Amino acid sequence: MVSALPPGGARAVARCDELGVAPYSDLPDSLYRGYLTPAHRAALDRVGAWMVEAGMQIRIDPAANLIGRYEGLAPDPPALIIASHIDSVRDGGRYDGPLGIMLGIEAVAALQGRRLPFAIEVIAFGDEEGSRFPAAMLTSRAVAGTLDASALDMIDAHGISVAEALAEMGLDVVEYLTAARAPGTALAYLEAHIEQGPLLEAEGLAVGTVTGIAAQLRYEITVTGTAGHAGTTSMPLRRDALAGAAEMILAVETIAGAAASDLVATVGRIEASPGAANVIPGSVTFTLDVRAGDPTRRDEAAADILEAIRAIAGPSSFPREGGVPGSQAIPSVAPVPPPSRGYSGFAQDGAGSRNLDVAITLIHDLPASPCDPALMDLLDAATTAAGHPIRRLVSGAGHDAMVMAALCPTAMLFIRCRGGISHNPAEHVDPADAEIALAVMSGFIDRLGATLDPA
Ligand code: GLV
Ligand code: MN
Ligand code: MN
Numbered sequence: 001m002v003s004a005l006p007p008g009g010a011r012a013v014a015r016c017d018e019l020g021v022a023p024y025s026d027l028p029d030s031l032y033r034g035y036l037t038p039a040h041r042a043a044l045d046r047v048g049a050w051m052v053e054a055g056m057q058i059r060i061d062p063a064a065n066l067i068g069r070y071e072g073l074a075p076d077p078p079a080l081i082i083a084s085h086i087d088s089v090r091d092g093g094r095y096d097g098p099l100g101i102m103l104g105i106e107a108v109a110a111l112q113g114r115r116l117p118f119a120i121e122v123i124a125f126g127d128e129e130g131s132r133f134p135a136a137m138l139t140s141r142a143v144a145g146t147l148d149a150s151a152l153d154m155i156d157a158h159g160i161s162v163a164e165a166l167a168e169m170g171l172d173v174v175e176y177l178t179a180a181r182a183p184g185t186a187l188a189y190l191e192a193h194i195e196q197g198p199l200l201e202a203e204g205l206a207v208g209t210v211t212g213i214a215a216q217l218r219y220e221i222t223v224t225g226t227a228g229h230a231g232t233t234s235m236p237l238r239r240d241a242l243a244g245a246a247e248m249i250l251a252v253e254t255i256a257g258a259a260a261s262d263l264v265a266t267v268g269r270i271e272a273s274p275g276a277a278n279v280i281p282g283s284v285t286f287t288l289d290v291r292a293g294d295p296t297r298r299d300e301a302a303a304d305i306l307e308a309i310r311a312i313a314g315p316s317s318f319p320r321e322g323g324v325p326g327s328q329a330i331p332s333v334a335p336v337p338p339p340s341r342g343y344s345g346f347a348q349d350g351a352g353s354r355n356l357d358v359a360i361t362l363i364h365d366l367p368a369s370p371c372d373p374a375l376m377d378l379l380d381a382a383t384t385a386a387g388h389p390i391r392r393l394v395s396g397a398g399h400d401a402m403v404m405a406a407l408c409p410t411a412m413l414f415i416r417c418r419g420g421i422s423h424n425p426a427e428h429v430d431p432a433d434a435e436i437a438l439a440v441m442s443g444f445i446d447r448l449g450a451t452l453d454p455a
Contacts, residue, residue, distance in 0.1 A: 007431075007435065008103075008106030008107075008109060008110055008435070008438050009103070009106065009431055009432070009433075009434030009435030009436070009437060009438040009439075010431035010432075010434065010435060011102075011106060012099060012102035012103045012105070012106050012434050012438065013095070013099070013102075013429055013431045013434045014431075015050065015098070015102045016094045016095050016098045016099050016102055016429075017094055018046075019033075019043055019046065019047075019086075019094065019098055020094035022039075023038070023039060023042040024039050024042050024043045024046065025039050026038065026039040027090075027091070030090075030091045030092075030425055031088050031091065031092050031093070031094060031425065032088060032089070032090045032091060032092065032131070033086065033087050033088045034087060034088075034131050034132035034156075035064070035087050035126045035127035035131070035132045035133065035138070035139075035165070036064060036126065036132070036162075036165035036166060036168065036169055037132065037165075040064070040086065040087065040126060041169060043086050043124075044060065044064075044066045044086070044124065047066055047086065047101060047105075047124050048066055048068070050102075050105050051066070051068030051105055051108075051122060052068075053109075054068070054070075054105045054106070054108045054109035055070055055108060055109070055111075055113060056068030056069055056070045056105075056108060056122065057069050057071075060169075060171075061142075061143070061179040062142075062171055062172070062175040062176050062177075062178050062179045063126060063138065063139040063142040063143065063171075063176055063179040064126045064139065064166065064169055064171055065123050065124065065125055065126055065139050065140075065142075065143060065179065066086070066123070066124040067121055067122070067123050067124075068105070068108070068121065068122045068123075069119055069120070069121045070108045070111070070119060070120040070121075070122075071115065071119050072115055072116050072117060072118045072119040072120075073115045073116065073117055074117070076119075077117065077118050077119050077187075078118055078119070078184060078185050078186060078187040079118060079119040079120060079121040079185060079186060079187060080118050080119070080120050080121070080187050080188050080189075080190060080445065080448060081120075081121050081122075081123060081186055081188070081189045081190070081404070081408070082100075082103075082104035082107060082108075082120060082121070082122050082123075082189075082190045082191070082192075082441070083100065083101065083104065083121075083122065083123035083124070083125055083140075083189065083190075083191060083400060083404070084097045084098070084099070084100025084101050084104075084124075084125065084128075084191050084192070084193055084399070084400065085097035085098075085100075085101075085124070085125040085126070085127070085128030085129065085140075085400055086098060086101060086124040086125065086126060087125075087126060087127050087128060087129050087131060087132075088129060088131065089129050089131050089423050090131060091424075091425060092129075092423055092424070092425070092427070093194075093421070093422055093423065093424055093425060093426070093427020093428075094427060095194050095417065095427050095428075095429045096193070096194060096196065096422050096423065096427060097125075097128060097129075097193075099192065099193070099194060099415065099429060099434065100191050100192040100193050101122060101123075101124045103192045103434065103437055103438055103441060104120075104122035104123075104190075104192070104441075105122055106438050107120070107438060107441045107442055107445060108120055108122060110438070110442050111445075116445065116448075116449045117449055117452040117453040118187050118448070118449070118452065120445070123143070125137075125139045125140045125143075125400050126138070126139040127139045128140065128398075128399070128400050130218075130363070132156050132157075132165075133154045133155070133156055133162060134154055134220055134287075134361075134363055135151055135154060135363050135364060136218070136363070136364060136398070137364070137366070137398070137400060137402075137403050138151065138152070138162075139179070140400035140403040140404055141403050142176055142177060142179040142180060143179050143180065143181055143404070143407070144180070144181075144403050144404050144405075144406045144407040145177075145180035145181065145183075145406070145407065146403065146406050147176075147177060147180075149176070149177055152173055152176055181407060183407060183408070186404075186407050186408040187408065187448075188372070188375060188408055188409050188410070188411065188448065189401060189404040189405075189407070189408050189409070189410040189411070190375075190410075190411050190412075190413070190441065190444065191399055191400060191401045191404075191410070191411075191412045191413075192412070192413045192414075192415060192437050192441060193397075193399060193412060193413070193414060193415065194414070194415050194416075194417040194422060194427065194429055195208065195393075195414040195415060195416060195417055195420065196396075196397045196417065196420065196422035196423075197396065197397075197420045197422075198419065198420030199391075199393055199420070200391065200393075200414060200415075200416040201416050201417070201418065201419070201420060203391065205388070205389060205391050205416065206388060206415065206416050206430075206432075206433040206436040206437070207383060207388060207391075207413055207414060207415055207416070207433070207436055207437050207440055208391040208392065208393045208413070208414040209371075209376050209379040209380055209383065209390065209391070209392050209393075209411075209412075209413065209414075210371055210376075210392075210393060210394070210395050210401075210411075210412035210413070210414055211370065211371055211376065211392050211393065211394055212293075212368060212369055212370040212371055212394055212395070213368065213369045213371075213394075213395040213397075213398060213399055213401060213402040213412075214262070214291045214292060214293050214298075214368055214394065214395065214396050214398075215291065215292060215293070215294075215295040215298050215366060215367050215368035216289065216290070216291050216298075216364065216365075216366040216398050216402075217288075217289070217290045217291070217298060217299070217302050217362070217364070217365050217366075218287065218288070218289050218290075218362075218363040218364050218365075219287065219288040219302075219306075219360055219361060219362055219363055220285060220286075220287055220288075220360075220361045220363055221248075221285065221286055221287075221288055221309065221358060221359070221360050221361075222283065222284070222285045222358070222359045222361075223241045223244050223245050223248070223283070223284045223285075223286075223313060223356050223357070223358050224241060224282065224283050224356060224357040224358070224359070225238070225239030225240055225241035225244065225280070225281070225282055225283070225354070225355075225356045225357075226238075226239040226280070226282055227273075227274055227279055227280055227281065227282025227283070228279070228280040228282075229278070229279070229280070230277070230278040230279055230280055231278065233280060238280055239280075239282075239354065239355055239356055240280050240281060240354070241272070241281045241282055241283050241284040241356060242272045242281035242284050243281075243354070244284075244312060244313060244354045244356045245270065245272075245284040245286055247312050247354075248286075248308070248309045248312050248313075249267045249270075249286065251305065251308040251309065251312065252265050252266075252267055252288060252305050252308075253265070255301060255304050255305050255308060256290075256301060256305075259292075259297070259301060261292065261297060262292055262293050262394075262396065263290075263291070263292040263297055263298065263301050264290070264291050264292070264396065265288065265289065265290045265291075265301065265302075265305060266288075266289045267286050267287060267288055267289075268287055268289060269286060269287045270284060270285070270286040270287075271284065271285050271286075272284045287363070288305065290302045290305065291396060291398075293368060293394055294368070295367060295368055306360060309358060309360075310358060311353060312353060312354060312356075313353060313354060313355075313356040313357065313358040314353035314354055314355045314356055315353065366398060366402055366403070367402075368402075369401065369402035369403075369405045369410070370405075371401070371410055371411050371412055372409030372410055372411060374409070375409055375410070375411035375444075375448075376392070376411060378411070378444050378447045378448060378451075379411055379413055379440065379444055380392075381443070381447055382439075382440045382441070382442075382443025382444045382446075382447060383440050383443075385443050386436060386439040386440050386443060388436060388440075393414060395412065395414070397422075399412065411444070413437055413440055413441065413444075415429060415433050415434065415436075415437045416429075416430070416433050417429050418430070
């Protein structure tokens with residue numbers, strides 16, 4: 001029962017709070033912990049010390065994941081991986097990611113040296129959010145063995161390459177893919193995470209069992225017009241990339257809104273250049289994120305959105321034979337879906353369009369990821385044993401679990417967060433809920449052990 005456990009849930013929350021400020025943040029006044037930044041390095045040192053204190057042996061793998069291993073009964077058994085991510089979005093909350101790592105450490109600490117038929121590895125993944133480089137889940141993809149080396153050929157907003165950032169941490173990009181685990185070494189994967197939505201709170205529940213994670217598509221779109229003098233270029237002569245991007249972004253909202261389903265589409269980052277009050281923007285880059293529980297619905301919506309974007313840009317941006325002009329899809333991910341169905345709200349023939357060029361790069365295509373039914377049952381049983389009702393729910397947010405499903409069966413436990421708010425400094429978790437989550441995780445671990453060693 002909850003009361004029999006040390007107050008590890010509260011300590012997990014307190015540790016997330018400690019990691020929410022400098023030196024564990026790259027910003028002085030809010031939380032941003034980017035992949036391979038000084039704040040990331042500082043956090044790995046601190047979290048590594050907590051792992052050692054809980055009885056684990058630690059190492060940093062070639063993708064800069066921190067791994068703490070707690071050995072099992074027999075030598076070298078496969079491991080239950082308990083993980084989440086240590087990176088954050090810009091101006092993010094303190095619990096999205098770190099809470100799952102801290103609870104993993106507490107679950108090991110709660111064993112108090114008791115050994116199981118499997119090892120436990122707690123992993124602090126380095127890059128789930130994709131906040132620094134234009135791709136997400138790099139480090140879990142490396143561990144799952146699904147990352148193509150060419151995906152590492154990226155630079156951040158300051159022109160620093162992944163290879164250079166790794167070197168700052170004493171790591172070599174050439175070794176990156178050796179972070180991949182042999183499939184037999186991973187027994188199962190468990191990730192505890194704040195819900196990032198309002199359902200559990202609305203129903204008065206502390207925790208829920210995740211049934212699966214929605215499919216995600218992410219693009220980077222660059223619109224190119226002509227930079228010019230804001231005082232001398234008459235309106236009809238302009239090729240204003242930012243005005244065009246604004247129309248495209250409204251099209252994204254309109255198309256996703258019209259679906260009236262779980263389909264969501266978001267433009268979360270935009271940069272205009274040259275970025276001066278008296279210069280017509282010549283170039284704009286923005287991201288596009290499209291998600292739905294059903295991959296077909298997601299792909300059709302993405303195709304509609306891209307078609308609308310091309311129509312707004314103008315005839316020169318329509319795909320010619322051989323692909324989308326200017327696009328450079330990252331190898332190992334699916335090609336940009338071709339336009340599939342006309343979207344009546346926007347110019348289809350170039351008439352009224354803006355004579356802009358558009359280049360579309362697919363950043364990632366993550367399929368929907370169902371959780372393992374047997375592991376879901378173990379989480380449910382542990383929830384009941386901890387004295388709480390069972391609730392199953394789908395995750396609209398992406399998680400390292402969806403990548404790790406390529407390696408082993410996965411399970412996720414959601415924890416109520418206040419107002420469902422996340423990716424926001426107002427993110428809040430009640431320590432009492434973290435305590436319940438820890439009780440469920442401990443019950444899950446015991447039940448997994450019993451399935452392997454019924455005696
Ligand atoms: C991660 O937080 C995501 O869902 O993008
Ligand atoms: Mn997040
Ligand atoms: Mn997260």
